[in-house]
Amino acid sequence: MTTLSLYAPGTRVYLPSDDSDGCWITAEVLSCTKSADTLTLALRDENGKESTLTGSGASLPPLRNPPLLESADDLATLSHLNEPSVLYAVRTRYAQRKIYTYSGIVLLAVNPFEPVAMYTPEIVKSYIGRNKGELEPHLFAIAEDARAAMLLDGTGQTIIVSGESGAGKTESAKLVMRFIAAPKAPGLNSDKNSFVDGASQVEQQIQATNPILEAFGNAKTTRNDNSSRFGKFIQLLFDTNQQIVGARLRHYLLERSRISYQTRTERNYHIFYQLCAGLPSEDLQRLGLDADYSTFHYLNQGGPSTNELNDRDKFHATQDALGVIGIDPERQTSIFQILAALLHLGNISVTQTRTDAIIDDEDPSMGHAMEFLGVNPADFKKWTIKKQITTRSEKIVTTLTAPQAVQVRDSISRFVYACLFEWLVTAINESLMGKYGDAAARAETCIGVLDIYGFEHFDKNSFEQFCINYANERLQHEFNTYVFKLAQDDYVKEKINWTFIDFDDNQPAIDLMEGKLGILAILDEESRLPLGSDASFLQKLNAQLDKPANKAVYKMPKFANAAFTIAHYALDVTYQVEGFLEKNRDTVPEEHLTLLTSSSNPFLREVLDTALHRAEPADPPSPNGAVSKVPDPGRTSLAGTTGRGTSVKKPTLGSIFKGSLGTLMDMLRMTNVHYIRCLKPNQHKKAWEFDPPQVLAQLRASGVLETIRISTAGYPSRWKFEDFARRYYTLIHWREGPTLMKREQWKRICALVLQKAGVDRSKHQFGETKIFLRTGVLATLEGLRSTKLDAVLFMQTNMRRLIAMRKYRHFQRSVVGIQSHWRGALARKSFAKVREKALKEAEAVKAAKAAKAAADREKRLADRKTPTGRKTPTPSENGSPGKPKIRKMFSFGSKEKSALVLPDQPSPEPPLIGRRPSRLEAATKRLSRSWYDSDSSSRAKSPNRAKSPNLLAAPVPKPAWNSSTNLLH
Numbered sequence: 001m002t003t004l005s006l007y008a009p010g011t012r013v014y015l016p017s018d019d020s021d022g023c024w025i026t027a028e029v030l031s032c033t034k035s036a037d038t039l040t041l042a043l044r045d046e047n048g049k050e051s052t053l054t055g056s057g058a059s060l061p062p063l064r065n066p067p068l069l070e071s072a073d074d075l076a077t078l079s080h081l082n083e084p085s086v087l088y089a090v091r092t093r094y095a096q097r098k099i100y101t102y103s104g105i106v107l108l109a110v111n112p113f114e115p116v117a118m119y120t121p122e123i124v125k126s127y128i129g130r131n132k133g134e135l136e137p138h139l140f141a142i143a144e145d146a147r148a149a150m151l152l153d154g155t156g157q158t159i160i161v162s163g164e165s166g167a168g169k170t171e172s173a174k175l176v177m178r179f180i181a182a183p184k185a186p187g188l189n190s191d192k193n194s195f196v197d198g199a200s201q202v203e204q205q206i207q208a209t210n211p212i213l214e215a216f217g218n219a220k221t222t223r224n225d226n227s228s229r230f231g232k233f234i235q236l237l238f239d240t241n242q243q244i245v246g247a248r249l250r251h252y253l254l255e256r257s258r259i260s261y262q263t264r265t266e267r268n269y270h271i272f273y274q275l276c277a278g279l280p281s282e283d284l285q286r287l288g289l290d291a292d293y294s295t296f297h298y299l300n301q302g303g304p305s306t307n308e309l310n311d312r313d314k315f316h317a318t319q320d321a322l323g324v325i326g327i328d329p330e331r332q333t334s335i336f337q338i339l340a341a342l343l344h345l346g347n348i349s350v351t352q353t354r355t356d357a358i359i360d361d362e363d364p365s366m367g368h369a370m371e372f373l374g375v376n377p378a379d380f381k382k383w384t385i386k387k388q389i390t391t392r393s394e395k396i397v398t399t400l401t402a403p404q405a406v407q408v409r410d411s412i413s414r415f416v417y418a419c420l421f422e423w424l425v426t427a428i429n430e431s432l433m434g435k436y437g438d439a440a441a442r443a444e445t446c447i448g449v450l451d452i453y454g455f456e457h458f459d460k461n462s463f464e465q466f467c468i469n470y471a472n473e474r475l476q477h478e479f480n481t482y483v484f485k486l487a488q489d490d491y492v493k494e495k496i497n498w499t500f501i502d503f504d505d506n507q508p509a510i511d512l513m514e515g516k517l518g519i520l521a522i523l524d525e526e527s528r529l530p531l532g533s534d535a536s537f538l539q540k541l542n543a544q545l546d547k548p549a550n551k552a553v554y555k556m557p558k559f560a561n562a563a564f565t566i567a568h569y570a571l572d573v574t575y576q577v578e579g580f581l582e583k584n585r586d587t588v589p590e591e592h593l594t595l596l597t598s599s600s601n602p603f604l605r606e607v608l609d610t611a612l613h614r615a616e617p618a619d620p621p622s623p624n625g626a627v628s629k630v631p632d633p634g635r636t637s638l639a640g641t642t643g644r645g646t647s648v649k650k651p652t653l654g655s656i657f658k659g660s661l662g663t664l665m666d667m668l669r670m671t672n673v674h675y676i677r678c679l680k681p682n683q684h685k686k687a688w689e690f691d692p693p694q695v696l697a698q699l700r701a702s703g704v705l706e707t708i709r710i711s712t713a714g715y716p717s718r719w720k721f722e723d724f725a726r727r728y729y730t731l732i733h734w735r736e737g738p739t740l741m742k743r744e745q746w747k748r749i750c751a752l753v754l755q756k757a758g759v760d761r762s763k764h765q766f767g768e769t770k771i772f773l774r775t776g777v778l779a780t781l782e783g784l785r786s787t788k789l790d791a792v793l794f795m796q797t798n799m800r801r802l803i804a805m806r807k808y809r810h811f812q813r814s815v816v817g818i819q820s821h822w823r824g825a826l827a828r829k830s831f832a833k834v835r836e837k838a839l840k841e842a843e844a845v846k847a848a849k850a851a852k853a854a855a856d857r858e859k860r861l862a863d864r865k866t867p868t869g870r871k872t873p874t875p876s877e878n879g880s881p882g883k884p885k886i887r888k889m890f891s892f893g894s895k896e897k898s899a900l901v902l903p904d905q906p907s908p909e910p911p912l913i914g915r916r917p918s919r920l921e922a923a924t925k926r927l928s929r930s931w932y933d934s935d936s937s938s939r940a941k942s943p944n945r946a947k948s949p950n951l952l953a954a955p956v957p958k959p960a961w962n963s964s965t966n967l968l969h
């Protein structure tokens with residue numbers, strides 16, 4: 001198989017499209033000529049445009065797959081694994097309303113942006129107990145795969161759902177969890193709250209977490225109306241009997257900046273709008289709120305509410321869900337009070353004198369806020385407009401400017417909200433695992449679902465994008481290692497010769513971000529300096545990192561001043577340093593922290609206590625001292641301390657995030673990982689619209705293409721000998737194939753197939769049980785197979801036609817024969833009936849005549865005996881032949897015997913006086929009359945007929961038969 005044959009005329013290839021969108025159009029090779037190492041291809045693209053292309057190796061256009069493979073449900077089975085083929089396969093399937101596609105161990109899920117009937121109880125049922133690959137690709141197949149792997153040996157499983165904002169991560173994660181948590185009962189119903197009959201308590205509780213987390217952790221963004229602004233990891237816990245006993249929730253990097261600022265097209269967290277729309281007016285009044293939320297600074301910067309009615313309904317759903325996880329109405333009121341306090345905080349007006357910031361003592365917003373927070377307004381005011389710097393020898397108090405005071409005010413709101421969110425997650429966990437984590441202690445194994453933000457790249461990228469991309473870089477590293485390890489494991493197991501495949505390891509980028517002298521370390525150091533600034537941070541970055549060793553991953557952008565660029569595995573991202581320090585610090589001043597922790601509001605104190613002090617160790621012991629065997633990513637305290645009562649440190653957001661990410665990665669390594677990559681097909685959230693450049697960018701960013709590249713570098717196609725032989729044995733000689741198949745000499749067949757197809761030795765290897773093929777081999781084999789099958793099909797079609805024609809003719813002849821036979825049989829049957837009837841009637845005539853003769857004789861005898869006075873007429877008088885004559889007639893052999901049977905004249909009928917004639921007599925009479933009336937001339941002609949009436953001569957009704965019918969046969 002040479003390059004020349006790969007580009008033989010008729011071959012279909014991809015060419016870069018003219019739209020400079022990084023996509024392709026398809027083309028067909030018209031001719032291919034080789035000179036030295038280069039090929040010259042004459043091509044005609046799908047628009048009919050012809051062109052010539054000269055190149056070699058990678059500069060030749062990527063090949064298109066045979067039609068059979070083009071919309072394969074597993075991209076790993078594509079023979080030509082290249083970017084356009086992958087994109088084309090995903091696009092074709094999406095057009096066929098198939099939103100899921102496998103890419104090796106990854107499931108790609110393209111958002112349909114409209115409800116699809118793919119999650120019905122019947123479909124859930126069909127995936128239970130089925131192996132991945134048996135049915136169409138589906139989220140449930142991945143979930144069932146994880147469940148089956150866990151049931152097999154109790155190993156923990158993790159399903160990582162990633163993708164960009166609005167790609168469908170949360171929806172997919174919810175479906176996966178519902179599938180796993182749903183009881184696998186045989187009876188399924190259509191209750192929309194449960195996949196199966198009788199949702200388990202855990203399923204109900206897990207479902208209840210959704211409205212709460214969505215209300216407090218989701219917001220409308222430009223990319224998604226219900227965007228999760230935090231990463232979450234839910235672990236479903238199973239006991240020794242592999243029954244679900246509870247669940248555990250961990251969360252990552254809640255976006256705090258949204259509390260105090262939103263762009264015009266976005267909104268704050270849903271709960272604030274729900275509160276204003278859903279609370280009864282008296283409660284609103286008590287909390288100093290207004291149904292018109294536009295009076296609040298924290299709510300009026302962003303866009304309008306999508307639907308207030310919706311907000312009201314959602315508020316009631318949130319209240320119900322809070323009830324389900326055990327937060328009673330009283331506590332709910334306390335939560336709403338804190339939320340109201342935050343809205344009032346945002347409305348505290350800070351003005352600027354010539355040098356200092358001032359807050360009016362009578363500011364009603366401050367009054368409300370401090371009342372609900374339980375903090376002294378004067379203290380609050382003091383530490384909002386002033387700052388205390390502690391030096392070695394003394395404490396210096398300085399005044400702040402108005403913008404600085406606003407920063408402090410907002411940082412308090414963000415901090416309190418983050419603590420409230422943390423407290424809610426703790427409450428959810430208590431409901432899912434029991435107060436002391438009983439369920440976790442009882443659990444033997446788990447299935448975790450990680451719903452984490454995907455790689456982000458905007459025009460302006462800030463600290464949030466840095467953290468998100470850092471997380472993705474770490475996850476990608478785990479993914480590469482895992483995929484790579486799987487591939488290499490197979491090679492080792494199958495004992496094939498292989499050399500280590502080089503792939504783009506993203507470890508340098510990770511080191512750059514989290515290393516000892518990396519970006520996060522420099523940021524932390526700068527954040528702790530009282531005079532630290534974004535500019536000095538950037539200076540330090542450049543001084544420390546802009547070195548030849550980091551050339552590949554760290555760049556100083558040419559045209560942006562306050563920015564730095566990181567070459568991520570997906571693409572280069574430039575980050576603007578403005579706000580990095582502030583966001584990384586994002587803790588309240590020490591004085592405010594003291595005020596809040598000593599608040600007169602017990603609920604607020606509990607919230608802060610939970611968030612700051614109760615950092616859970618990875619495996620919390622239950623009251624009886626049992627420690628969970630299930631790996632737990634743990635929860636990092638917002639204060640960064642472990643244990644009650646220790647001093648409250650102020651960790652930076654970056655360090656908190658790095659810590660929690662580290663434990664998450666450790667946990668992932670202890671479990672089997674399954675991947676779901678969600679893809680957003682277009683930016684307008686339009687159903688069934690596919691924007692190729694956008695999807696391509698996501699495929700690159702999700703690492704799917706990199707995985708494909710890793711696979712392509714090795715032997716991407718690997719088949720069991722038997723499977724390969726069964727599919728391609730037709731390619732070898734027809735005498736050999738079936739015999740070898742019968743003898744099950746699979747390996748020999750594989751070797752013959754490759755030999756026959758001219759596959760180079762470097763393009764394949766035989767393992768212990770599998771055959772390994774390089775990229776492109778399968779496409780060649782498929783091409784040969786389909787050519788051969790076409791020929792076979794042609795032969796078969798014609799042979800079948802001939803056989804069918806022959807069969808038809810034989811059948812036709814048989815049908816006519818059977819018809820003739822049956823018609824004859826029917827005719828004979830009806831003839832027999834007629835004859836039988838005629839014979840019976842003849843018998844009856846005979847009997848009637850005999851009876852009549854007897855009656856006549858008796859009458860005559862009686863007449864003779866009875867003296868009537870009347871003269872008995874002589875035989876000549878009455879027409880009788882007379883005694884002597886009668887005697888003569890009855891004598892044997894008399895010539896006149898026939899005269900009795902056939903008298904010349906009809907004998908007069910005896911008078912039937914006083915009696916009705918019997919039926920026999922009547923029949924006799926009728927028959928004899930009919931006989932006498934019948935054609936006398938014909939009777940006269942036949943002497944035999946004259947003796948007895950031959951009723952066989954009577955006309956027989958003619959049955960309907962055709963010319964071929966032989967009645968007498």
Ligand SMILES: Nc1ncnc2c1ncn2[C@@H]1O[C@H](COP(=O)(O)OP(=O)(O)OP(=O)(O)O)[C@@H](O)[C@H]1O
Nearest residue numbers: 113114115164165166167168169170171224227228
């Ligand atoms: N399987 C699906 N069927 C129908 N619609 C879906 C599906 N998945 C996602 N969607 C639609 O896409 C929207 C966005 O999905 P989702 O909120 O899950 O995205 P996300 O990736 O979690 O986004 P973010 O990262 O911003 O939270 C949903 O509100 C829903 O309308």
